[in-house]
Amino acid sequence: TQSTRPQRMLAAVQKNATRGDPRSVVKAIDQFCRQKEWAMNVGDEKGCILDSVVSEVNPATVLELGTYCGYSTVRIASLLPPHAKLITLEFNPDNAVIARQVIAWAGLEDKIQLVEGASGDWIPKMKEEFGVKTFDLVFLDHWKDRYLPDTKLMEECGLLRKGSILLADNVICPGTPDYLEYVRNSPRYKSQYFKSHLEYTKVEDGLEKSVFLG
Numbered sequence: 508t509q510s511t512r513p514q515r516m517l518a519a520v521q522k523n524a525t526r527g528d529p530r531s532v533v534k535a536i537d538q539f540c541r542q543k544e545w546a547m548n549v550g551d552e553k554g555c556i557l558d559s560v561v562s563e564v565n566p567a568t569v570l571e572l573g574t575y576c577g578y579s580t581v582r583i584a585s586l587l588p589p590h591a592k593l594i595t596l597e598f599n600p601d602n603a604v605i606a607r608q609v610i611a612w613a614g615l616e617d618k619i620q621l622v623e624g625a626s627g628d629w630i631p632k633m634k635e636e637f638g639v640k641t642f643d644l645v646f647l648d649h650w651k652d653r654y655l656p657d658t659k660l661m662e663e664c665g666l667l668r669k670g671s672i673l674l675a676d677n678v679i680c681p682g683t684p685d686y687l688e689y690v691r692n693s694p695r696y697k698s699q700y701f702k703s704h705l706e707y708t709k710v711e712d713g714l715e716k717s718v719f720l721g
């Protein structure tokens with residue numbers, strides 16, 4: 508039977524990356540996507556911006572919306588301090604199966620909790636299910652029409668504190684116009700756009716970093 512792109516991506520990791528070496532996992536996925544098949548990982552160019560924001564925030568608690576195959580999950584977790592935790596939400600069970608194996612290959616299982624289900628269902632349960640108070644950093648990379656409703660939901664559920672950082676992928680391509688309008692015009696956020704390119708292409712895209720002001 509025909510394999511899927513995530514399955515072929517995992518095979519490339521297991522063939523070309525070193526177990527327990529997150530950077531080699533990131534490199535193997537980027538190489539696969541450049542040389543073999545495009546896939547919607549944040550990629551290396553936007554990934555470097557992601558790295559710099561994670562390093563600057565040095566978060567103890569991270570929420571990622573949209574695991575896909577775990578590329579950004581591994582990239583973020585590899586930069587976290589020792590007892591920091593990353594919760595990543597993935598609604599597609601086939602993606603989750605692949606992501607768990609990519610995370611395991613990188614040796615980052617202890618820092619990452621992959622939760623299967625939809626953001627809208629899980630965000631209201633974060634505190635009671637995972638003992639989370641607030642998130643220091645949220646990486647938004649799931650369905651683009653869910654960025655705004657989920658941000659409002661996180662506000663309502665008290666998951667953001669003064670200084671929490673939202674970092675959103677794809678604000679230009681595919682684009683998240685309603686989210687951008689909100690974080691750029693709301694008095695409750697200070698936003699900054701990091702111009703870049705759609706992963707593995709020359710098409711413009713970028714990340715929007717927004718600080719919640721409380």
Ligand SMILES: Cn1ncc2cc([C@H](O)c3cccc(CNC(=O)c4cc(-c5ccc(F)cc5)cc(O)c4O)c3)ccc21
Pocket residue numbers: 547548549572573574575596597598599602624625626627648649650651653676677680681705706
């Ligand atoms: C509710 N909920 N809760 C958890 C959760 C998790 C998921 C999945 O992880 C998932 C599945 C499919 C699509 C996405 C969003 N990502 C994209 O659509 C995207 C597209 C492109 C692009 C750009 C140009 C193209 F020509 C084609 C695709 C480039 C990018 O970087 C992307 O992130 C995310 C979905 C909903 C979820």
Ligand SMILES: [Mg+2]
Pocket residue numbers: 547548549648676677
């Ligand atoms: Mg993306």
